[in-house]
Amino acid sequence: MNTTSPTVVLVHGAFADASRNGVIAELDAAGVDVLAPPNPLRGIGADAAYLTGFVDNLVRPTVLVAHSYGGAVITQAGGDAHGVVGLVFVNAFAPEAGEQVATINSRYPDVPLGAALRTLTYTSERGEQATDAFVDHASFYDAVCAS
Numbered sequence: 001m002n003t004t005s006p007t008v009v010l011v012h013g014a015f016a017d018a019s020r021n022g023v024i025a026e027l028d029a030a031g032v033d034v035l036a037p038p039n040p041l042r043g044i045g046a047d048a049a050y051l052t053g054f055v056d057n058l059v060r061p062t063v064l065v066a067h068s069y070g071g072a073v074i075t076q077a078g079g080d081a082h083g084v085v086g087l088v089f090v091n092a093f094a095p096e097a098g099e100q101v102a103t104i105n106s107r108y109p110d111v112p113l114g115a116a117l118r119t120l121t122y123t124s125e126r127g128e129q130a131t132d133a134f135v136d137h138a139s140f141y142d143a144v145c146a147s
Helices: 022-029 044-058 070-080 101-106 112-116 137-145
Strands: 007-011 062-068 084-092 117-123 129-135
Touching: 007 022, 007 044, 007 070, 044 062, 044 070, 062 070, 070 084, 112 117, 112 137, 129 137
Parallel strands: 007 062, 062 084
Antiparallel strands: 117 129
């Protein structure tokens, strides 16, 4: 672990996970202390709380780096977690305080992801009805991967 530089914590967006992140190997090879925890994808509040707890347990200076939806998560967690010395947004949401991702998305109705989103209802661990979103399989590449 590099003790002179902050730890970089990578926060993935929705419809992804941390397991296929080539940036991890590049940063590691450059001597950067890098971690990529899971983002539970249960809503900004819940995801930010999880990330805050993760970062607080590191007990060292941390830079949060996010992609896509992860930007909304680090916006909140960055103000709550101890030791965060910077936020980096890589093609990520950077909402104002209290601004919702849906509000940002509504300003860009022609983005392919909107048309490709599907939802389903499930029962949460507290027994409440909740909604989950996923991307239509046939549209995934065009909606998520193409730029």
